[in-house]
Amino acid sequence: MDAHEQALVGLADDPRYRRLVRRRSRLGWTLTALMLVAYFGFILLVAFAKPLLARPLAGGATSVGIPIGLGVILLAIALTGVYVRRVNREFDREVDALARGFRA
Template structure:
């Protein structure tokens, strides 16, 4: 078993998969962190900006922007799942078939 794990860890397809997936998840994480902390820092340091009314009504800009942050998280999750199904899973399946998992 350890021999198969060592062979898998040195397989160029596995190494490329780990690098590609790592870069992709890093980009998605950085995007989400920038948006989330940008929103939180805006709340902390410029409340008036988010307290402005949307078209003169009772709803402030903070509500739709906050919902936008949540929507972005859902979209980024969907993007990861789509890419994983399309790019990562076929490679993983081939490696599993070859190395037995």
């Protein structure tokens, strides 16, 4: 392991680094879980509850499955937005500070 890698390993013990990674990972995995639940919920409906998805919404031609499907699409965009907004606001500055301290 060269000196650069040694220094990186050293940084891994820095409490600021540990806190940053813990919080950002939690955000990433929480949003991942939400997306997985929503999408595989939809897939399981397709697999096991076809009649439910095909049922008319409010008696018209539109079926229950249409708002559900479009909802999954909108949720994917919304979760992406939440992640980017939070990381831009909360984590970027901390990462920059760590990187600056590393060089100094």
